[in-house]
Amino acid sequence: xxxxxxxxxxxxxxxxxxxxxxxxxxxxxxxxxxxxxxxxxxxxxxxxxxxxxxxxxxxxxxxxxxxxxxxxxxxxxxxxxxxxxxxxxxxxxxxxxxxxxxxxxxxxxxxxxxxxxxxxxxxxxxxxxxxxxxxxxxxxxxxxxxxxxxxxxxxxxxxxxxxxxxxxxxxxxxxxxxxxxxxxxxxxxxxxxxxxxxxxxxxxxxxx
Numbered sequence: 001x002x003x004x005x006x007x008x009x010x011x012x013x014x015x016x017x018x019x020x021x022x023x024x025x026x027x028x029x030x031x032x033x034x035x036x037x038x039x040x041x042x043x044x045x046x047x048x049x050x051x052x053x054x055x056x057x058x059x060x061x062x063x064x065x066x067x068x069x070x071x072x073x074x075x076x077x078x079x080x081x082x083x084x085x086x087x088x089x090x091x092x093x094x095x096x097x098x099x100x101x102x103x104x105x106x107x108x109x110x111x112x113x114x115x116x117x118x119x120x121x122x123x124x125x126x127x128x129x130x131x132x133x134x135x136x137x138x139x140x141x142x143x144x145x146x147x148x149x150x151x152x153x154x155x156x157x158x159x160x161x162x163x164x165x166x167x168x169x170x171x172x173x174x175x176x177x178x179x180x181x182x183x184x185x186x187x188x189x190x191x192x193x194x195x196x197x198x199x200x201x202x203x204x205x206x207x208x
Contacts, residue, residue, distance in 0.1 A: 013054070021059075033070075040096070053108040054091030058119070061094055066103040069094070071128075090132065095119035101143070107131045124161060136173065154189060164196075184208075 018037040020026060026039070029047035037051050040059040045051075049063045052070030063069070069092055072085075090109020097120040100106070104127045109115050115129060118136045123129065124143035135141065135153045142161035147153070151165050154173030159165065162180045171177065172189030182196040 036091075046102075054114075055094070055108075056091065056114075057094045058096035058098065060097045062099045064100065064102040064125075067100045068103075068105040069100075071105040071107045090114055093117070095121065095137070099123070101125045101127075105129070107149075118155070130167070142179065 015035040018032060018034055020032070020039040021041040021043070023041045024039045024043045024045065026032070026045045027047040027049070030045045030049040032039070032045070032051045033053070036054045037057070038055070039045070039057045040061065042059055043057055043061040045063045046065040046067070048066050050068045050070070055069050091114040092106055092108055093114045093116045095118045098117050100123040102125050104123045104125060106115055106117065106123070106129045109132045113132045115132055116134045117123065117129070118139065120138045121135055121140070123141045124145065126143060127141050127145045129135070129141060129147050130149040132149055133147050133151045133153070136155035136157065138155060139153050139157040139159070141147060141159045142163065144162045145159050146164045147159065148165055148167040150168040151171065153159065153171040154175065156174045157171050158176045159171070160177050160179035160181060163177045163183065165171065165177070165183045169183060170186045171183070172187055172191065174190045175187045176192040177183055177187070178192065178194040180196055181193050183193055187193050
């Protein structure tokens with residue numbers, strides 16, 4: 001039903017022509033959808049950047065080469081005989097002064113929600129920010145980090161390189177996630193989380 005509504009009706013909103021501010025700098029090798037994209041003033045879009053879906057980009061944003069806005073994640077519905085991929089009908093909102101480094105991917109929201117990256121954030125090379133994630137102002141998402149769907153990251157947080165945040169957890173304001181850390185529960189404001197050890201699942205659950 002969701003896929004039908006997203007693809008064949010206006011349930012998730014109607015399409016509007018893309019608008020790019022005259023002061024924005026767009027590399028000729030970038031690919032920007034003809035509808036539903038808004039690019040703010042003085043934004044710089046590098047070569048081979050791909051922007052798809054409902055995407056609002058603020059002022060003074062820098063998108064380095066190979067960035068994908070409007071990527072897709074593994075949102076699926078399973079049937080006995082097949083797997084059905086869910087259409088990403090939501091959007092993306094990129095605040096002012098954000099810098100997204102090369103080959104990072106930001107996925108659109110799935111339903112009526114947006115994936116949001118707050119003002120003055122930094123997203124590292126090859127990072128993945130999944131659907132419906134909310135990242136507060138001035139936060140850092142390190143190189144190769146994975147932030148799974150529905151995560152909320154507060155202002156001034158640091159998510160270290162190579163770390164993985166499980167879905168639907170909250171990272172408090174000013175929290176620090178050390179490099180390579182796997183986060184499976186909420187992190188309090190100002191708290192630091194460290195460590196990732198691979199053991200059998202049952203042993204790990206007993207340890208926790």
